[in-house]
Amino acid sequence: MENLNIQPHQIEQREVTKFEARKKEILEVFEVMKKVNEFISQAVEESRRHGNDFDEFLKIKFIELVELLSLESCFDKKFSTSSSFKDGDVPEYKLESDSIYFVTRGGITIRLKAKNLKYGIQDVVQPVTEKIFFKRGDKIFYAPAVADDVYEARCSSFGKVILSGNVDDYFPTLEIEEDDVNSLRRFEFHSGHKINCIFK
Numbered sequence: 530m531e532n533l534n535i536q537p538h539q540i541e542q543r544e545v546t547k548f549e550a551r552k553k554e555i556l557e558v559f560e561v562m563k564k565v566n567e568f569i570s571q572a573v574e575e576s577r578r579h580g581n582d583f584d585e586f587l588k589i590k591f592i593e594l595v596e597l598l599s600l601e602s603c604f605d606k607k608f609s610t611s612s613s614f615k616d617g618d619v620p621e622y623k624l625e626s627d628s629i630y631f632v633t634r635g636g637i638t639i640r641l642k643a644k645n646l647k648y649g650i651q652d653v654v655q656p657v658t659e660k661i662f663f664k665r666g667d668k669i670f671y672a673p674a675v676a677d678d679v680y681e682a683r684c685s686s687f688g689k690v691i692l693s694g695n696v697d698d699y700f701p702t703l704e705i706e707e708d709d710v711n712s713l714r715r716f717e718f719h720s721g722h723k724i725n726c727i728f729k
Contacts, residue, residue, distance in 0.1 A: 548701075550635075551635055551699075551701070552696040552699060554603065554633050554634070554635050554637060555637065555687075555690060555691065555696050555699060556694065556696055557603040557633070558603060558633060558637050558639070558657060558691065559690075559691060559694040561598070561601050561603065561639070562639070562657065562691070564597065565594070565597070565598070565639075565654060568593070568594060568597060569594075569650055569651050569654065572590045572594075572650045573649065573650065573651055575590075576590075576649070576650070587646050587649070587650055588624070588625075588646070590650050591624070591641070591643065591646055591650065591653060592624070594641065594650070594653065594654075595629060595641065598631045598639060598641075599631075601631070603633050604631040604632060604633055604639075605632070605633065605634050605729070606630070606631070606632035606672075606673060606727075606729060607629070607630065607631055607632070607727075607728040607729045608629075608630050608632075608673050608724050608726060608727040608728060609622050609627040609628060609629050609630070609724070609725055609726045609728070610627060610628050610630070610679055610721050610722040610723060610724050610725060611623065611626065611627045611722055611723065611725040612626070612722045613626075614676070614722065614723045614724075614725035615723070616676050616723075618725070620675050620725050620726045620727075621725065621726070622725065622726040624643060625643060625646075626643055626644055627643055627725065627726075628640055628641060628642045628643060628644075628655075628721065628722070629641045629643070630661070630679070630721075632661055632673075635660075636659070636660040636661045636671065637657065637658070637659060637660075638657065638658045638660075638661045638681055639654065639655075639657055640654075640655040640658070640681070640719075640721075641653050641654060641655070642654075642655055655719075656683075656688070656717070657683075657691045658681035658682060658683045658717075658719065659682065659683035659684060659687040659701070659703055660681070660682055660683070660703055661679065661680070661681050662679075662680045662681075662682075662705060662710060662713075663677040663678070663679060663680075663724070664677060664678040664679075664680065664710060665677050665678075667708070668708060669705065669708040669710065673724050673727055674724065674727070675724050675725065675726070675727060676723050676724060677723065677724045678720075678721070678722075678723055679720075679721035679722070679723075679724060680710045680713060680718070680719070680720055680721065681718070681719040681721065682703055682713040682716040682717060682718045682719070683703065683716060683717045684700075684701060684702045684703045684716050684717075685716075685717070686698060686699050686700045686701070686702070687699060687701070687703070688717060702716075703716055
C-alpha cells in the first residue's frame with residue numbers, strides 16, 4: 530500500500546535529487562557535443578583534400594558520426610523520421626534523406642539532419658533540445674512509436690548551458706500545457722516529421 534505519510538521535506542528532497550540528475554545529464558550531453566564538434570572540425574579539414582569523391586566522403590563521415598553517437602551510453606532512444614512517411618507505410622530508413630534522433634532518458638535530444646549533408650557535414654547537427662514529445666492522435670507521449678509526430682523544445686537557459694557546460698545557470702521553465710504542442714511555441718521549438726524507424 531502506498532505510503533501517504535510523505536513529509537514536505539521528503540518531496541523537496543526528491544525534487545532536488547531529480548534536478549541534480551537532470552544537470553548531470555546535461556553535462557553528459559555537453560561532453561558528447563565536444564566530441565561531435567571535434568569530429569566535425571576534423572572532417573571539414575579532411576574534406577578540403579577531396580575532389581571528385583567529395584559526396585562519397587561526406588556520406589562516409591555521416592555514417593561515422595551516427596556510429597559515434599550510437600556508442601554513447603547517455604542515449605537510450607534512437608529513431609529516424611521521414612518527410613515522405615505516412616501511416617500504414619512499411620518502416621524503412623533512408624540514409625540520404627531521413628533525420629536521426631538520439632534521446633537521453635530525460636528527453637535531451639541530438640538530431641542529425643541528413644538532407645543538410647549536401648551543404649557539408651557541419652550543417653548536419655541541429656541545435657540540442659531540452660525535451661522531446663511524441664504526438665499520437667490527440668495525445669502526447671514521452672516514448673516513441675512508429676508514425677508518431679515529433680516535437681522538440683528548449684527554454685532559453687538550456688540553450689546557453691548546453692553550449693557553456695555551466696549547469697548552475699540552468700533554470701528549467703519548459704512545460705507543455707494540456708497535451709497541446711502549440712503551447713511549446715513560446716520556447717525554441719521544432720516540429721519534426723513522422724517516425725519511420727525505431728532503432729532502440
